[in-house]
Amino acid sequence: xxxxxxxxxxxxxxxxxxxxxxxxxxxxxxxLTGLAYGLAQENRTSIDKWEATGIxxxxxxxxxxxxxxxxxxxxxxxxxxxxxxxxVTSSVVQLVEESEDDDDSKVNVTFFGVNxxxxxxxxxxxxxxxxxxxxxxxxxxxxxxxxYELNDELSLAGIDTTVxxxxxxxxxxxxxxxxxYTDQPTYQHIRASGFGERxxxxxxxxxxxxxNGELSEVALGTDDLEIYExxxxxxxxxxxxxxxxxxxxMIGFLVLIAAMIVGIFIYVLTLQKTSILGVMKAQGISSKxxxxxxxxxxxxxxxxxVLTGLGLTLVTGIVLPNEVPYMNNILxxxxxxxxxxxxxxxxxxxxxxxxxxxxxxxxxx
Amino acid sequence: MKLIELKNVTxxxxxxxxxxxxxxxxxxxxxxxxFVAVIGPSGSGKSTFLTIIGGLQTPTEGKVxxxxxxxxxxxxxxxxxxxxxxxxxxLQASNLIPFxxxxxxxxxxxKINRSSFDKNDAQSLLDELKINDLSxxxxxxxxxxxxxxxxxxxxxYHDPSVILADEPTASLDTNRAFEVVEILGRETKKKxxxxxxxxxxxxxxxxCDTVYVMKDGVLxxx
Numbered sequence: 001x002x003x004x005x006x007x008x009x010x011x012x013x014x015x016x017x018x019x020x021x022x023x024x025x026x027x028x029x030x031x032l033t034g035l036a037y038g039l040a041q042e043n044r045t046s047i048d049k050w051e052a053t054g055i056x057x058x059x060x061x062x063x064x065x066x067x068x069x070x071x072x073x074x075x076x077x078x079x080x081x082x083x084x085x086x087x088v089t090s091s092v093v094q095l096v097e098e099s100e101d102d103d104d105s106k107v108n109v110t111f112f113g114v115n116x117x118x119x120x121x122x123x124x125x126x127x128x129x130x131x132x133x134x135x136x137x138x139x140x141x142x143x144x145x146x147x148y149e150l151n152d153e154l155s156l157a158g159i160d161t162t163v164x165x166x167x168x169x170x171x172x173x174x175x176x177x178x179x180x181y182t183d184q185p186t187y188q189h190i191r192a193s194g195f196g197e198r199x200x201x202x203x204x205x206x207x208x209x210x211x212n213g214e215l216s217e218v219a220l221g222t223d224d225l226e227i228y229e230x231x232x233x234x235x236x237x238x239x240x241x242x243x244x245x246x247x248x249x250m251i252g253f254l255v256l257i258a259a260m261i262v263g264i265f266i267y268v269l270t271l272q273k274t275s276i277l278g279v280m281k282a283q284g285i286s287s288k289x290x291x292x293x294x295x296x297x298x299x300x301x302x303x304x305x306v307l308t309g310l311g312l313t314l315v316t317g318i319v320l321p322n323e324v325p326y327m328n329n330i331l332x333x334x335x336x337x338x339x340x341x342x343x344x345x346x347x348x349x350x351x352x353x354x355x356x357x358x359x360x361x362x363x364x365x
Numbered sequence: 366m367k368l369i370e371l372k373n374v375t376x377x378x379x380x381x382x383x384x385x386x387x388x389x390x391x392x393x394x395x396x397x398x399x400f401v402a403v404i405g406p407s408g409s410g411k412s413t414f415l416t417i418i419g420g421l422q423t424p425t426e427g428k429v430x431x432x433x434x435x436x437x438x439x440x441x442x443x444x445x446x447x448x449x450x451x452x453x454x455x456l457q458a459s460n461l462i463p464f465x466x467x468x469x470x471x472x473x474x475x476k477i478n479r480s481s482f483d484k485n486d487a488q489s490l491l492d493e494l495k496i497n498d499l500s501x502x503x504x505x506x507x508x509x510x511x512x513x514x515x516x517x518x519x520x521x522y523h524d525p526s527v528i529l530a531d532e533p534t535a536s537l538d539t540n541r542a543f544e545v546v547e548i549l550g551r552e553t554k555k556k557x558x559x560x561x562x563x564x565x566x567x568x569x570x571x572x573c574d575t576v577y578v579m580k581d582g583v584l585x586x587x
Contacts, residue, residue, distance in 0.1 A: 002476045003462075010464035010503070279460050282421060284449025286442070289477055361421045364456055364531065 003290075004297035015301065018265045022305025023312070025258035029251055029336060030313035031326075036247030038327035043240045045171040046112070046139075046179045047230065050120045053080075054215045055233045056206040059226045063236040065204050066090070070224060072184075072203045077221035082209035084120040087113030087187040087202070090177065092157035095148070106157070107146055110174045111136075113187020113203070120207050122181050126150065127167030133186050137167040139178035144322045159193040161186075175237060176325075255339055262305075263347015266298050270351040277355060278363020291352040298348035302341050310337065367430070368526045368559035369395040369418060374427030374437075376413055387413040389582045390427070395527075395559040400550045402570045403563045404587075405579035411563045412531065414579060418561065419452055419529050420444040432526050449477070453520030453558075455530040455549075460516050461504040467491070467515045468500040474523045487522070494518050494548060510541035514548065521552060528553065528560040534569060546572050 008015045056078055061068035065088050075085050089111050098105040114121050116129065122137055127150045130137060142148040142165075152165050163182065172179040182190070188201050208227070210217040218227055228236075235241050270277070277290055310333060320326050376388040387410045395401050405411050416422050418429060420436055429437035431451055439447060454460055461470055468487060475482040491497040494514045504512055513533055520528055530549060534542035546562070550572035553560040562573070570576045576587040 002473065003465075006469055007464045276462060279454075279456065280462065281445070282419070282448075282456075283454050283460060284445045284447070284452065285477060286445055286449075361416055364416070364421070364454075 001293065001296045001300075003293040004300060008297065008300065014269075018262070019301055019305045019308070021261055021265075022258065022302060023308045025254065025261060026306045026309030026340060027312045028309075029254045029258060029340070030310055030333060031316060032247065032254065033251055033332050033336060034313060034317055034326045034328055035324070036244070036251065037329045037332060038325035039176070039247075040240070040244055041327055042173045042176045042325050043237050043243075044173075044234050046110075046174040047234055049122065049171050050084075050207055050230075051209070052120070052207045052230050053210045053213055054208050054218065054227050054229055056208060056218075056220065056225050056227045057204075057233075059224050061226075063228060063233060064238070065233075068204045069202045072201045074222060074225060075203075075206055078206050078208065078225070079219040079221065080208040080217060081211050082119050084118035084207045085113075085115065085184070085203045086120060086205045086207055087111070087184065087191060088174075088204040089113075089187070089191045091190060093154040093163075093180070094157075096153045096155045096162055100155075107142070108177045109142075110177045110179050111187060111190055112174070112179050112181045113184050113191070114181055115184060119209060122169035122172060124167045125170050127165070129167060130181070130183050131166070133183065133189075134161060134163045135166045135182070135186075136163045137169050137181040138165045139172035139180075140168045140170045141173065141178050141322070143168055156190065156193075159190065161189060161193075175239075251336070255336065255343060258340055259343030259347055262298060262302055262344040263350060266294065266301075266348050267351045267354070270294060270354050274354075274358055275363050278358050278360050281358060282360035282364045287352075287356045287358075290355050294351050294355060295345060295348050298344055298351075299341065302344040306337050306340050366397045367394045368397055368432055369393075369561070370430040371418070371424075372428045372430070374417065374424040374429060376410075376417060376422070377425045386582050388417065388424075388584075391584050393577075393584060395561060397526075397559060398554050398557045399575065400553040400560045400573045401562070402573040402576045403561060403579055403584070404565060404567055404570065404576065407565060409579045410582040411579045413582075414584065415529055415531055415561065415563050418527075419454065420448050450523070451525050451527055453523070453525040453528045455513070455516050455520050455528065455533045457532040457535045461512060461519065463504055466501050466503055467496065467507075467518070470515065470519045471522045474519075478523070490518050490522060493552075509536050510544060513537065513541075513545045517545070517548060517552065521556065521558075524556070526558060528558050530560065530562040532564055533562065534564065534566065539568075542566070542569060 057063065057065060057068040058070045072085055075083060091109055091111055092106050093109050094106045124137065125140060138148065148165060150165055153162050155162050208218055215227055215229060220227060280290060317326055317328055371391055371393040374391045378385045378387055403411055403414065417424050423437050428435055436447060465473060471487045472482045488497060491500055494517060496511055496514050499507060499511060507515060534545055537545060546569045549560060549562065577584050578587050
């Protein structure tokens with residue numbers, strides 16, 4: 001470390017440049033991770049909120065909840081410790097006082113039709129619970145991003161009904177859209193508008209919870225339904241997997257590139273120093289000591305660069321507007337930091353090999 | 366006491382077509398406190414001779430003893446260790462590390478053998494070589510003469526028994542060259558080292574106790 005640190009102190013500009021590059025690349029990696037995580041969360045927070053074991057959909061829906069419809073009586077056929085019927089439909093809402101021509105004020109939302117006595121009913125962060133028909137509990141993002149308030153009246157696209165926000169809940173996003181929770185009758189009314197009135201009540205899914213977390217406990221009692229693990233359901237949300245994989249691949253490559261940059265820099269620096277390292281070896285300084293110093297230097301550079309990049313990311317996260325789906329995740333940040341350092345150290349070992357191979361005889365003659 | 370001893374040492378290089386005898390059979394010894402000069406034209410085998418003593422290469426035949434230990438028989442790692450402990454090198458272009466100050470050059474030795482840095486020790490050594498006011502300067506800030514004196518300080522600092530100097534005056538003007546050789550001679554006597562200086566400049570041998578001439582791989586006393 002003595003040599004490593006003294007050299008950094010001596011060639012300040014050179015090492016500042018290297019650290020600068022590491023800072024920028026790791027900043028990019030961390031920020032992208034925050035964005036990817038935030039976006040992924042916006043697909044699924046409302047589902048994670050259930051803490052459910054599995055979800056029952058119509059057999060022919062192919063795991064697509066929008067295509068899953070069945071009579072609500074089928075709930076009685078499903079046996080599990082906890083069941084909850086859920087109706088899902090997307091819609092477009094707008095404050096009633098806004099003009100219908102003003103497209104900017106329209107918001108894409110997902111309606112969840114739920115029963116108050118069942119476990120997927122949301123907790124209230126602000127306001128109160130649903131008492132009457134045409135009342136909704138809205139995701140807090142509608143307040144933070146759209147400025148909606150309690151008792152605001154919303155008109156719905158394609159239907160003559162208005163709903164009133166009576167409460168707000170948090171972490172309620174489904175497929176990147178905020179969720180509006182309503183009671184079953186209101187849900188039936190909104191859903192039917194798209195298909196024409198139907199007599200029987202239709203729901204989209206039954207969410208189940210079991211005591212031991214195993215699906216095998218659940219008895220379906222009908223062939224028309226199929227049960228899925230909640231994780232399987234999430235990864236089959238439209239676009240979810242593609243999104244996660246794309247970001248994952250980008251982040252993976254960036255980590256590799258960042259580490260390679262450090263490795264290459266250190267390697268070039270080592271090559272530049274071949275003759276002086278040869279003299280050191282002629283003096284009897286062991287390859288081990290020199291190698292340790294190379295590894296130590298890499299560690300210092302990467303650690304400093306990566307932590308600065310992380311700091312920048314956290315600061316950026318604070319000043320970002322709410323609309324950007326950015327979210328910190330300590331676990332990801334810690335593992336990416338570790339990964340960056342490990343891969344950079346692997347790059348440093350090429351330099352160590354060079355050090356070992358230097359022949360002191362050549363260096364002094 | 367003989368600090369350096371070579372017994373029947375030869376060095377032959379085989380370049381595939383023919384064998385080149387870089388060093389013909391040599392018997393040679395340096396006593397404690399003896400300052401030896403080896404002169405000869407370039408290509409005469411002086412460097413081969415010095416690097417064999419320094420353990421950077423091993424003799425084809427014969428044995429090298431440093432401080433009564435069979436140095437040439439040790440494996441590479443042990444030789445490096447022994448070289449670090451027992452031999453101080455002074456090289457043509459100076460053996461200083463560019464990114465360390467004069468003081469840190471010495472401190473590096475403490476770092477490597479895990480001893481504590483004695484400020485007074487270092488200071489008195491630098492005083493002796495008249496470079497104590499340069500202890501916080503980097504090699505690039507020093508003149509050629511100062512640099513070689515710092516190199517001598519570095520070579521003497523860990524108290525080796527042997528000093529090997531390879532053309533230590535090559536980059537210096539005559540006055541500076543004499544000064545450096547004089548210091549080497551003085552320190553050899555005072556600290557009881559065995560010192561070998563390889564040079565092509567005969568005028569510098571005035572301060573030496575024994576002078577050898579190397580010619581075509583054969584070493585003779587002058």
